[in-house]
Amino acid sequence: MNQFKLNCKQVERLIPDYINSKLSDEDTKALIEHVENCPSCKEELTIQYLVFEGLNDVEETGDFNLITRLNARLKQDSDRFKEMHRRRLMFISLGILALCFVMFVVAVLLI
Ligand SMILES: [Zn+2]
Numbered sequence: 001m002n003q004f005k006l007n008c009k010q011v012e013r014l015i016p017d018y019i020n021s022k023l024s025d026e027d028t029k030a031l032i033e034h035v036e037n038c039p040s041c042k043e044e045l046t047i048q049y050l051v052f053e054g055l056n057d058v059e060e061t062g063d064f065n066l067i068t069r070l071n072a073r074l075k076q077d078s079d080r081f082k083e084m085h086r087r088r089l090m091f092i093s094l095g096i097l098a099l100c101f102v103m104f105v106v107a108v109l110l111i
Helices: 008-019 025-037 039-056 063-110
Strands: none
Touching: 008 025, 008 039, 025 039, 025 063, 039 063
């Protein structure tokens, strides 16, 4: 899926794959961006995560720990994409700067 923005229905379908870490970076990014701004999908993700993780380790942890873990994971993924975005912006800025410099040099040479 190459869409940048997802609607709630699409997010709902992606949630199981997100929990199982099967989503592509692109889909993960889109899902997190949606969930950060959509309380009902965040709730859906939380419920599915609790069910999934709860089945995995019923006795090990309580709900509270699971929610903390989910939030930690969401934050971790979100930070990762923000860092990628920051680097891309820096790269573009450097490119523009380099271009300005070249244009400046050309202008000076022509005068
Ligand atoms: Zn939604």
